[in-house]
Amino acid sequence: MGAFRKHLHNQLFVGALPDGRLTLTNKLLILVILLAVATAALATEPGIAANWHEAFLVMELAFGVIFLLEYLARVFAAAEEPGESSAWAKRWRFIRSPIGLIDLAVVVSTLMPLIAADAAMLRTIRLVRVLAVMKFGRFNRALKEVWGAVTDRADDLIVTVALAGMLVLFGATALYMTEGELQPEEFGSIPRALWWSVITLTTVGYGDAAPITALGKFFASLQALAGIALVAMPTGIIAAAFSEAMQRRRDQQIREMRDHLERLDEVDEAVEAKIAALERTRNQGP
Template identity: 40%
Template sequence: MPDAFSGRKDLAPAQGVAATPFRRRLYVQLEPAAWPKRGLSPVNVGVFVVIIVTSILAIVETEPDVEVGRETLFNIMEWIIGAVFTVEYLARAWTAKENPKYGPGWRGLFRYMTSPVAIVDLISIVASFVTTAGLQPYLLRAVRLSRILRLAKLGRMSNAMSYLIEAMVARRYELLFSLFVSLTFMVFSASLLYLVEGPAQPDKFGSIPRAMWWATAALTTIGYGDTYPITPLGRIFAAMSAIGGIGLVAMPTGIMAAAFSEAVQKHSQDLVKAAGGEDKSAPIADE
């Protein structure tokens, strides 16, 4: 019977690792890329549900009307959640040597423990066992924010996240260029409004840094309404800046959409090749 790694060299156990059957099966359950079927494994489905429930709990806990009088209940629930995530963390650390990305031995374990996803996991676990009673307000907010970071754990369960990161890396120069153009246009717009609107509203446009707040809100099409030009010439320049901002906002969106589509198509073709099939989307050569 073929295992979860058949035909997938990138998912084979790391060299030098004597894989035990249980550890290998557990790795397949925990690692989404190793799961041979569509969707998530049963274990990751359970982790997904726990993450969503605990994130909702952490958000609700920030409401004083809900938390007051129920501090003990919330703490007990957090301890239970922390125990669940501790078991998950230890299981992922134990099976990390099965992942060729980390490698065998203690070095592989160290690579996993210092990876961003493992650090986020560890922070959320520590936050679960911190009692919020008696904490200073800023520490209380920091602990609650750490608990909401559990949502970041969902990124490892979706191939779309890896595709998005791959798309951003592939188009990093185009994205940096669009960012440079946007910042240049923003500074230029703020400078114009400083020139024509500054005398009329020195508190809002009396300097280029002050005018930058208006430029940021205008070019991102947010328009808070707290700062706006009142002179005819200032309104003309503001209208021109707002129209230009629409195109600048759309530029990185188009770049990311094209790159993301290319990444998805590339991985789909790789999966077809790994399965030994043919990509039906490819053009058929003339006989």
């Protein structure tokens, strides 16, 4: 039983193996999660749900059984976690841990639609399970580098957000002053004009509101051009931060490799000295 529990722990818990790679079991579980999310999304389409209602129920039941068995297996295998605590203390610690609560939420979100009529939003919690897997193991360093790249340029990004807020308010004020009387529903107040300003600045441009006066079109043109420049700013900032983070990682790898080579040279010199000493002892004879 102990060997089986240890094998189960190595298969289910990311990072249990020395190399930190995802096991085949975890890869299959990620595939099941993605299939479950896709099924939940398709079930919200009336045309598809009407023809495949029973099939969706069967699939949801199958997903629920899989996730429930996975959760119970994790609770059982949690006794193999490192530490001096008892097996049940380790299991209780896993149940209360973030990853344990996510697993429980996935089980509840899968079984809830079988009780409630519409719980599509709950079923999207399964995606959090994929992110939880990526949070550990080999992905942990990559996530830290991405987060570090963003935090390193936090001041630049804050300035960009502040500039965007100023441009949004300027555009809304300009269109309120030039178009407010002509189009009161769209530009009758600055809060009403904010919708148009945000959509224009982000270069989405739904077309549900547009200026009709020459001066309004002039301000709208400035807003659109400013939006193109503004969208490029955070993209360039984050791209530069990522490039610097990757360069730091390459430099660190180079340093680690050089340190390793230096240690190998020291070992080689020590081995050669030991061999020379043994040869001298052999030549001296008894």
